[in-house]
Amino acid sequence: MAKQKIRFNYFEPQLVIENDELVKWDMKKFLDTILNNKRVFDSSEFLGDEVSDLEWNSCDYDHQNNLYYIQLSKLRSKNIPSRKRINHDKVDIDLADDEYLGEFNLLIYDPMVNVLITQGNFYGLTTKQIALTLTGLRRKVNDLNGVTDGDLPYMVNLAPVIDSKAIDKVMNNKIYRKITVKGADFNKIADSDLNSQVLSKAIDAFNEVHGVNFEITLSMAKSEKKETLDQNEIRKMIQDVKELNEKSESDVAMNIASRKDLESSIEYIDLLTPRLTSEIVLDVKNRSTIGAEYIFNGFKEQNYFDDVNYMQRKLIRLLPG
Numbered sequence: 001m002a003k004q005k006i007r008f009n010y011f012e013p014q015l016v017i018e019n020d021e022l023v024k025w026d027m028k029k030f031l032d033t034i035l036n037n038k039r040v041f042d043s044s045e046f047l048g049d050e051v052s053d054l055e056w057n058s059c060d061y062d063h064q065n066n067l068y069y070i071q072l073s074k075l076r077s078k079n080i081p082s083r084k085r086i087n088h089d090k091v092d093i094d095l096a097d098d099e100y101l102g103e104f105n106l107l108i109y110d111p112m113v114n115v116l117i118t119q120g121n122f123y124g125l126t127t128k129q130i131a132l133t134l135t136g137l138r139r140k141v142n143d144l145n146g147v148t149d150g151d152l153p154y155m156v157n158l159a160p161v162i163d164s165k166a167i168d169k170v171m172n173n174k175i176y177r178k179i180t181v182k183g184a185d186f187n188k189i190a191d192s193d194l195n196s197q198v199l200s201k202a203i204d205a206f207n208e209v210h211g212v213n214f215e216i217t218l219s220m221a222k223s224e225k226k227e228t229l230d231q232n233e234i235r236k237m238i239q240d241v242k243e244l245n246e247k248s249e250s251d252v253a254m255n256i257a258s259r260k261d262l263e264s265s266i267e268y269i270d271l272l273t274p275r276l277t278s279e280i281v282l283d284v285k286n287r288s289t290i291g292a293e294y295i296f297n298g299f300k301e302q303n304y305f306d307d308v309n310y311m312q313r314k315l316i317r318l319l320p321g
Contacts, residue, residue, distance in 0.1 A: 001283045005265060006295060007120040008303065009127070010276040010315065011158035013109075013134075017149075022157060028111045031068045033141045035061055041144060044075075045136040051075040052125055052133040055104065058292035065300065068109040071292040072133055073102040074125045105130065106295050113315045115161065119295060131156045161318060166274030170256055170267070171238060176229040177266060178219040178257040181241060189244055189252065196236040226262050241271055276318065278303045278311050 013025040034054070043054035051074075058071035082090035095101070106119040107130070118130060125133065134156040142148060163169075181199065183189065194200040199216070206214050220227050234256075241254040254271040265279060280302040284290050304311045 002286055004282050004284045004290065006280050006282060006290075006298070008108075008278050008280075008299060009118050009120060010161040010278075010311075011116045011118065011127075012114065012161060012319070013116045014157040014159055016155040016157050018152075022159070024114060025156065026111070026114060027068070027109050027116065029145075030138055030141050031061070031070065031109060033145060034070065034137070035059055035068075037144060041140045043137060043140070045133045047129050047132060049078070050129075052129060053102075054133075054137065055292065058104075058106075060293070062296075062300075065305070066110070066112060067296075067300070067304075068111070069292065069296045070107050072105050072107060072125055072130065074105070074121075074123070074129070076101050076103070104289070104292070106292050106299075108296065108299065110312065110315070113312065113319055115315055115319070116158065117299070118158075127158055131158050160273065160275040161315065163274045163276040164318065166269055166276075167238070167242065167271065170258055170269050170271075170274075171235055173258040173260050173267070174228065174231070175226065175261065176220075176231065176234045176256065176258045177225075178217070178221065179229065179234060179237065180255045181214075181216045181237065182253045183214045184251040192240075192244060194240050196233060196240050198233055199237055199240055238271065245272060276314075278309060 013027055014022045015025045017023055038056045038059070043056070045052045053073045053075060055071040055073055059069065061068050082092055084090045093101075103121055103124040104119075105121050105124045108117040109115070110117070118127065135153075138156060139153050142153075189203065194203070198218070202214070202216050218229055220229060238254065238256070241252050244252045256269045256271065257266055258269070259266050267277075280295075280298045282290065282294065282298050303309050
């Protein structure tokens with residue numbers, strides 16, 4: 001058995017209606033229709049040269065905890081890997097015209113807080129592709145229910161849930177592996193009183209070469225995982241960027257890769273919009289696909305209802321009533 005880390009991202013589902021107005025989307029009726037009408041309609045959606053599909057056998061409702069889950073697949077037919085035995089020649093994987101390789105994303109919906117949680121998968125669907133897939137599925141569900149949006153069908157938008165405590169959390173981390181600071185116009189912050197020597201000297205250097213936009217990246221990429229950028233200096237940079245963005249004329253972004261300690265996993269935070277995320281660790285068999293129900297149960301036990309994280313309770317605190 002091997003250990004597999006799985007990350008989850010949290011979103012408020014929305015619909016883009018007339019005049020590009022955003023409204024909350026209660027997904028309950030949509031999901032109930034899917035669960036009660038399995039395989040009644042074609043669930044595939046074309047996303048450019050890729051295809052997404054709904055895994056009908058990996059959809060269910062947890063009555064005890066009032067949670068829905070469905071699984072989407074990303075189907076690809078290009079850049080196909082080969083099978084390989086050690087010390088043997090590779091063997092092509094031959095796919096029929098209607099066959100693809102599948103990568104999967106689990107989606108969990110909590111109707112109590114109206115939040116959609118998506119499983120991260122580097123090879124799976126992106127957030128944008130998930131939203132496009134849900135848009136197409138919603139249209140098909142509406143057709144099944146005899147419902148219409150009007151002349152222009154509504155689009156699904158997934159608004160990240162912002163973790164208001166993420167910045168404080170990063171400030172207390174002990175290991176900083178990489179930071180990137182970007183600015184649209186350094187002249188707007190050239191006269192600012194900065195605490196960070198690195199940021200201050202960089203702005204002076206931009207002034208000498210008459211630059212406009214800037215980007216600074218500091219990294220410990222090839223060093224041992226215990227090594228860190230200077231903690232005090234990074235914390236000063238975080239505070240500087242935070243204060244600069246409290247000024248309406250400033251436009252400075254900062255991305256940070258850090259960990260709480262050596263045993264913790266790397267966390268990636270966008271300082272301007274720190275998205276709420278969580279992580280679980282599952283025991284998985286090599287050469288096997290992780291089942292949707294197994295991931296769902298692991299999420300409930302390690303994230304959503306466990307005594308330490310209790311992500312549902314955290315969502316209730318973060319989101320307006």
